[in-house]
Amino acid sequence: MSDSNSPLIEAPKKRGRAIALAVAVLVVVAALIAFAVSRGGDDAAEGLTKVKLGTVGASDPYWKTLQEEAEKEGIDLEVVDFADYPQPNPALTEGEIDINQFQHIVYLAEYNVANKQDLVPVGSTAIYPLGLYSQKVDSVDEIKQGDTVVVPDDDSNQARGLLILQSAGLIKLKDGGSIFSTIADVDTDASKVKVKAIKADLTPTSLPDVAAAIVNNDFVTKAGLKFEDAIAQDDATDPKALPYVNVFAVRAEDKDNATYAKLIEIFQDSKAVQDGVQEVAGGTAELLKTPAADLQASLAEVEADTRDRG
Template identity: 55%
Template sequence: MTAQNTPATPAVAPPKKRRGALIAAVVIAMLVIGGLLFWLLRPAAASTVKLGVVGASEPYWDTYVAAAAEAGIEVELVDFADYNQPNPAVTEGELDLNQFQHIVYLAEYNAASGEDLTPIGSTAIYPLGLYSEQYTDVADIPAGSTVAIPSDPSNRARALLVLQSAGLITLTGGGSIFDTPADIDAAASKVTVKELDAALIGPALPDVAAGVINNDFVAKSGLSFADAIAKDDPNDPNALPYVNIFAATADRAADPVLTKLVEIYQNSPEVLAGVAEASANTAQPLKTPVADLQASLKKVEAETKAQG
């Protein structure tokens, strides 16, 4: 009879070796768990947010970026030379949000583009001023003179209201945020109006009696806000559409990082002091409820579309 091979009996580890292996396994498990906990509980990395502005050279923006960094948010400022670029950049995802415009401007962009950018917080309201290199008093502007106003629709209508308040023109129907030069009652007006790109009005002042200059271009034109010979009243209840805002896409309106950036702007004494200095104390900081801003946007959008 041929003998068969039988399986070898498994070796039994001595008690000490078993304890050593068990301890090693426990240590490894603890290291793995510890590493996992460290990963889960590690401090969150700073969020990077791209913020579009017009006029990033103003010193308060550096103050704002530093304040955001202290809150754990890295802000990258993206500066634009004109108003036509920041909204499309947010729409296309190149920016997270922007801060350069008032509600009327945003409403006109949304109505024209079919997009859904929305206010996520207010910053301030800035009176719009009339400037001149020839005259220090509106009353001195001769009849028949030419006055320049911005050609973009939102600031054009507001500029016309400034001229009406200054007694230089009369608008049929009393004036509205949708008026154009076609709404001027020429027979009842003292001056004629010429539309120019907002950035060109400052350089054109030697050639006109006066010009309404957007705040972003006042200093660039070699002027100060104190040089204005007339301006509108930011305390007027009808001024809400001209409140400046942070804007983002509608799906990010409640994004906690973006809303935190609004709070930093509104609540930082250093930032607000910088805004005041940059505007020669003309800026009036606001904490308008977001719901009010969004309601105003919808109203102006509807009116804009109705205008057609």
């Protein structure tokens, strides 16, 4: 065959190489797109920083408000709901969430000491008064000798509830009472009522069967109760109440995380969020902006006292 026919033979090979090159380019582009999606998903496309926060009571409307306010500041906030108090701290420790907000300093200290952990409070929300409620009587004076009163079974809220019962004249604590008091410290012979401890989320449902129950602020409205119907409560404005301030907590290595600090600032400074907190609390919350250093100092003190008693 003459040389003039050679190009006719070679042309299909050149076209084949061109097609192969084009396919290779498309494969690379597709891989890059897939990698970008796997790394960031929608958040990466939107330029938002993802934060996963755990709480008990995520259905409270102010969490949705916080999500909306956080998004304006570049934070994609996911709020994870936990059924009861023992769950959010282990989830934070294990890295399942980035930050939590459901507990006061006493509760956090007890968790850290018992589990040899170092979760750190990095921002305050509020102090909520703890109340005694009843469906059978309208005042503490109507509670009869030998009646049963229920308190939460977690150590910190149990102690706080017992102090309320003592202040109301219903029990006497052998050591005079402290943030570490338990049912074992109740002087039964000198007390008017019997005290029983059950899970905090069950205290409201116990009301038909007992004279009265200490009900954590989180569960008051959910149980169809009204804050103003409490027949006794503690004073959230007392300076000695600092260990009972509710806090945002993180792992120790994240205590200086700028994104988490921004989220806390939004929570504390947004009027819409703060109004939502007060609405859920029935106007009883003592809203606070306690410096993180003060929260951490209080935690260290309570942890030291807890170890000494252990």
